[in-house]
Amino acid sequence: MLDRNHRANQRERTLLSKTSFIRALSPMASSKMLDGAHIATMPARASIFREGEAALSFYCLLSGYVRLYRVSRDGRQADIRICGPGDMFAECLIYGGDKYRFNAQAAENVTLARFDMQDVRELAEQDPTVAKAIMATLSDHLLSTMDCVVNDRLHTAPQRVADYLLTRCATENGPTSIRLPYQKSLLAGMLGLAPEALSRAFSSLRRTGVTVRGRVIQIGNVEALKDV
Structure with a gap:
């Protein structure tokens, strides 16, 4: 459950403005993204979302670390990614489904920005820099995942x-x-x-x-x- 949910203040807007995703946007799109950001703080081990829940939001981490993982039928857990400050997660679902495909948990006390999926879809239709920024982020994640697979196998x-x-x-x-x-x-x-x-x-x-x-x-x- 998200705690202390509020609109981004000036300091938090500045932090978000330095992320690669926001820097890639046009001034208009950047302003709208920052206006739509909801900031939340969460304690260590708190659940941000669970696999199978409706995917209504994606996130940008401002401080702390977040663990993304899946759970097998017999209860075993496999980590997918560890997100650090400046990283985005769950943005793959902007165009990729209506339910979360993994779990997200605060690995320690975290501060994160939440963005509404539908709002960003609509913004991407109005401004091509948003769609390009999403594709660039997904490309980075794909290349990182490929490196992880190679590392695990070799x-x-x-x-x-x-x-x-x-x-x-x-x-x-x-x-x-x-x-x-x-x-x-x-x-x-x-x-x-x-x-x-x-x-x-x-x-x-x-x-x-x-x-x-x-x-x-x-x-x-x-x-x-x-x-x-």
């Missing part, structure tokens, strides 16, 4: 973790450290791993100088991590 668990760490290293060689933006259980789901498989992967990376202390990951040698 890389071992330690390789997936090493690749994730390398994309966040501030240096090309030598020692460094990074701080995970969210808890390790969320990282496990994002990488398609069970929590225990993630722990084993981190253990196997100790030989390259990787140590884990809470959310802080110490990397002894970035070059060694590249050879995993």
Whole structure:
């Protein structure tokens, strides 16, 4: 259930204006999108929507992280995507169906903007920049999904973790450290791993100088991590 629902204030409009989706719109369309944004804050683990519910809105995340996932018949969960600040989600349903195809849950305290699907459909008919921005967002998500499929099929668990760490290293060689933006259980789901498989992967990376202390990951040698 959404909490503290209100129209976007100036600070929130500024944050939304910096997202790639809003930046791609014409001044008229951008103004209408910002005017139509409803801002909500939600606590960690709160449900934003559930699979099978009527798809009336899509969202842009302003702060925190949101987990998108599906549940099998026997109750197992599979993460689809972890959304961070500036990311949009459920916009695929603007032209793709009338029910949500997955679940969305706040992974921590979040602030998000909600947009009405029908209002945006009508705006897209009036202004082609809206349709183009939607297509660009969907294209980005498709390419990202393809990368995830390839990663799952071609890389071992330690390789997936090493690749994730390398994309966040501030240096090309030598020692460094990074701080995970969210808890390790969320990282496990994002990488398609069970929590225990993630722990084993981190253990196997100790030989390259990787140590884990809470959310802080110490990397002894970035070059060694590249050879995993």
